[in-house]
Amino acid sequence: MIYVIGVGPGDPELISEKALKIINKAEVITGWKSVIERFNFDNEKKKEVIPLNYKEEKNLLEIVFEKAKNKEVAFLDHGDPSVSDFELMSKLRDLSRKYNVKISFIPGISSVLASLAYLGIDLSKVIFITYHVRGPTEDIKKYLNCGRDLLIIPSPYPDGVVSLAKELEKNGCGEGKITVMQKLTYPDQIIKEYKVKELSNSNEKFSDLTIVYVSCGDKNE
Structure with a gap:
């Protein structure tokens, strides 16, 4: 299962309670490096963190969805996943079908x-x-x-x-x-x-x- 989570525009107090609950229980954390760096996962030894970058985007997303077959994955997205991020969201939907992985979108403040x-x-x-x-x-x-x-x-x-x-x-x-x-x-x-x-x-x-x-x-x- 993969959750695409809108983590708000920057202020940590603007992240929803539901988003935080999913992030806390997720076994794998992914998203662009600049978004992940807004959180402190350094002491989360039970979580695997996979930062994305443009150069390796395709390969890293394949790895993420392979893991999502049997683990809960939180994909952290700046703002709201349905605002000005349609190309990436389209890729994630395509990969969810390719890997037969359920995907859920959690809205955030954009x-x-x-x-x-x-x-x-x-x-x-x-x-x-x-x-x-x-x-x-x-x-x-x-x-x-x-x-x-x-x-x-x-x-x-x-x-x-x-x-x-x-x-x-x-x-x-x-x-x-x-x-x-x-x-x-x-x-x-x-x-x-x-x-x-x-x-x-x-x-x-x-x-x-x-x-x-x-x-x-x-x-x-």
Whole structure:
């Protein structure tokens, strides 16, 4: 059995009680190394910890599912497994069928919800877009004409936010405002507001744990 567990955006107090119970009883812990490092499994001698990395992802996932045939596995996923992680979740579903292993998804609080709480905005008032796995932002124009502000997970590269700002400026949103929220709910979270054209012309680099709020003013009215 494998449990895919949303462990929240960073603050350990935002992990659900159900998630913690499953993690505590699991015999095998896996997930991206950066997520596993949020927990302390050093003294858990009864648990096998298998950190994933991009280079060995395919092979390591095969190993994980082989173990899940007769052990309980907890796959720790940042935020919520159903928010902006569809490529990985599709791989896990395919592997569950290949290995005939049951899979269960445990929801968590995502950075989307954390950002809305900070901004004081309801999800129904924005358009949510993720470029976390698909990267290119050329289709941003169609969303700018929908009459709502945008909540965007940019591509997870240091220049992902600036690339997004360039596309926004190119499509008439240069005078708009962009709020960049890095590592929300972590002790070292950083939140800063920019003018889109200011950010477009900068060389700033940002964390891969970033979500942005875009308001283009008159363009969306």
